[in-house]
Amino acid sequence: MEFQSCFLIWDKLSAAQQRGILDSLAFRQIKRGAVIHNGSMDCTGLLLVKAGQLRAYILSEEGREITIYRLFDRDICLFSASCMLRSAQFDITIEAEKDTDLWVIPAEVYRQIMEESAPVANYTNEIMAARFSEVMWLVEQIMWKSMDRRVAAFLLEEAAIEDGNRLAITHETIAKHLGTHREVVTRMLRYLQGEGMVKLSRGVVEITDWDQLKALGNG
Amino acid sequence: MEFQSCFLIWDKLSAAQQRGILDSLAFRQIKRGAVIHNGSMDCTGLLLVKAGQLRAYILSEEGREITIYRLFDRDICLFSASCMLRSAQFDITIEAEKDTDLWVIPAEVYRQIMEESAPVANYTNEIMAARFSEVMWLVEQIMWKSMDRRVAAFLLEEAAIEDGNRLAITHETIAKHLGTHREVVTRMLRYLQGEGMVKLSRGVVEITDWDQLKALGNG
Numbered sequence: 001m002e003f004q005s006c007f008l009i010w011d012k013l014s015a016a017q018q019r020g021i022l023d024s025l026a027f028r029q030i031k032r033g034a035v036i037h038n039g040s041m042d043c044t045g046l047l048l049v050k051a052g053q054l055r056a057y058i059l060s061e062e063g064r065e066i067t068i069y070r071l072f073d074r075d076i077c078l079f080s081a082s083c084m085l086r087s088a089q090f091d092i093t094i095e096a097e098k099d100t101d102l103w104v105i106p107a108e109v110y111r112q113i114m115e116e117s118a119p120v121a122n123y124t125n126e127i128m129a130a131r132f133s134e135v136m137w138l139v140e141q142i143m144w145k146s147m148d149r150r151v152a153a154f155l156l157e158e159a160a161i162e163d164g165n166r167l168a169i170t171h172e173t174i175a176k177h178l179g180t181h182r183e184v185v186t187r188m189l190r191y192l193q194g195e196g197m198v199k200l201s202r203g204v205v206e207i208t209d210w211d212q213l214k215a216l217g218n219g
Numbered sequence: 220m221e222f223q224s225c226f227l228i229w230d231k232l233s234a235a236q237q238r239g240i241l242d243s244l245a246f247r248q249i250k251r252g253a254v255i256h257n258g259s260m261d262c263t264g265l266l267l268v269k270a271g272q273l274r275a276y277i278l279s280e281e282g283r284e285i286t287i288y289r290l291f292d293r294d295i296c297l298f299s300a301s302c303m304l305r306s307a308q309f310d311i312t313i314e315a316e317k318d319t320d321l322w323v324i325p326a327e328v329y330r331q332i333m334e335e336s337a338p339v340a341n342y343t344n345e346i347m348a349a350r351f352s353e354v355m356w357l358v359e360q361i362m363w364k365s366m367d368r369r370v371a372a373f374l375l376e377e378a379a380i381e382d383g384n385r386l387a388i389t390h391e392t393i394a395k396h397l398g399t400h401r402e403v404v405t406r407m408l409r410y411l412q413g414e415g416m417v418k419l420s421r422g423v424v425e426i427t428d429w430d431q432l433k434a435l436g437n438g
Binding site for chain 1: 307
């Protein structure tokens with residue numbers, strides 16, 4: 001799978017713009033757990049995921065985390081190049097949740113093309129609107145949804161990503177995704193186990209009653 | 220103050236684009252309290268505030284509210300025209316917090332111009348990035364900040380908008396901005412009063428100790 005086929009508006013670029021991107025493009029292989037982009041400390045560039053999984057999160061001053069969105073094959077990460085958007089005033093950290101192959105387009109190269117190309121600017125718009133929708137969904141979750149439902153929804157999301165009912169994930173990791181404490185997650189998981197929805201063992205959460213878990217998580 | 224001077228990229232439009240906007244533009248005078256845009260029910264169009272104050276908020280199924288952002292003179296509301304962004308999948312309600320004069324650009328007219336014009340698409344990008352930053356700020360507030368600090372921060376924001384220390388605002392209204400219950404706000408305000416930061420009377424919150432309130436709200 002080549003860059004050109006992953007970058008969905010490739011055909012709408014001029015020959016000079018295509019050359020500008022290919023000349024500056026970097027291919028990187030990121031190990032699971034590595035932090036690729038760190039808040040406002042750097043302007044890494046636009047990331048295009050070839051294969052793998054990234055997580056974008058924010059950090060509190062006390063070091064607490066909450067996942068803002070996740071990126072999969074062919075997804076583009078805009079906010080790792082937020083220096084190219086004057087009005088983007090927030091710090092996101094991006095780490096690899098799985099071994100990830102990705103391309104990096106330097107922010108300055110992309111910004112220049114975006115400035116002159118309506119298709120690229122509109123494409124960027126659509127990516128940002130999609131992320132915006134995810135953050136709005138998150139606001140609704142943390143405002144209106146009880147933590148048992150959020151844990152259930154997160155397990156369903158994980159199961160969909162992993163395509164299985166046996167999730168190798170710690171309570172600590174779930175807590176970081178949801179922006180809460182490990183103890184809270186443990187209490188919620190024990191409640192779900194008591195209701196027969198999951199079975200817990202060391203480092204593993206196994207979904208045992210999909211219908212009930214869906215009723216809770218999607219409710 | 221004319222539309223042309225409020226619409227910051229007017230000079231970057233072609234004569235045909237300028238004519239397209241002026242021919243379809245509507246000027247509206249909105250009464251305080253009126254709902255201008257209602258979630259996904261309509262695609263009102265792009266709003267450009269001439270003078271006044273708008274509030275964008277989301278609603279839970281139970282009718283609870285939380286303010287997402289506010290718009291002032293010369294601000295543009297994009298998400299009242301979110302039908303023009305395929306990837307924008309969320310419902311925002313917009314109401315006038317004060318009597319407001321505004322212009323409405325039909326979504327379809329703006330979308331067509333944005334599609335062909337890089338300056339308009341990039342301008343739209345910057346507006347969205349600014350709103351995105353506000354929502355990210357909101358996520359940080361509701362995740363990491365205790366309610367007494369959020370109430371203090373909200374009072375400081377209101378005082379800056381009204382340019383005074385006497386705020387005519389009910390506990391219920393503050394609760395709707397912050398996405399909490401009136402009782403919680405009342406408890407917090409009484410705490411602030413006990414600490415000498417505010418003085419409460421019917422429908423009025425008066426700030427009496429700015430330094431202490433700032434230390435709390437900005438902390």
